Amino acid sequence: MAxxxxxxSEVFVPAARTSTEHGSDNFGQWxxxxxxxxxxxxxxxxxxxxxxxxxxxxxxxxLGEPDDLIGRPLLDGGLRxxxxxxxxxxxxxxxxxxxxxxxxxTSGRLARGLLRxxxxxxxxxxxxxxxISTPVLADGEVAGSLTFFSEV
Numbered sequence: 501m502a503x504x505x506x507x508x509s510e511v512f513v514p515a516a517r518t519s520t521e522h523g524s525d526n527f528g529q530w531x532x533x534x535x536x537x538x539x540x541x542x543x544x545x546x547x548x549x550x551x552x553x554x555x556x557x558x559x560x561x562x563l564g565e566p567d568d569l570i571g572r573p574l575l576d577g578g579l580r581x582x583x584x585x586x587x588x589x590x591x592x593x594x595x596x597x598x599x600x601x602x603x604x605x606t607s608g609r610l611a612r613g614l615l616r617x618x619x620x621x622x623x624x625x626x627x628x629x630x631x632i633s634t635p636v637l638a639d640g641e642v643a644g645s646l647t648f649f650s651e652v
């Protein structure tokens with residue numbers, strides 16, 4: 501015959517970590533992680549400046565070296581996004597506001613979409629990239645967005 505015992509006790513609620521427990525805030529931890537990541541990823545701040553980008557992210561997005569992009573606005577760092585028409589036109593300002601890294605900033609929610617990135621050289625083909633972005637919070641407010649990329 502099975503024997504079952506039940507015991508009731510106070511609920512254990514772990515203390516929330518403060519941002520100084522590990523020497524940096526949530527945003528700083530993501531910056532360090534993205535900089536060292538093997539995966540193509542990007543971290544931007546609320547003003548759309550690049551805080552961190554992985555080497556794989558630079559390669560996939562045809563952006564050069566990570567150190568050259570840090571502190572620069574994402575769209576002024578050489579990222580050339582094209583529409584999906586046969587004409588390969590550059591995205592308008594209204595369309596660029598809807599790309600996942602920027603949409604996650606403005607909406608405060610997950611954002612996902614395909615991007616067509618212009619190739620760095622004329623003899624290479626454009627890349628189609630799946631982008632998944634999430635807002636990064638600091639003190640309960642959106643402080644930036646973290647994006648992971650995958651070539652399609």
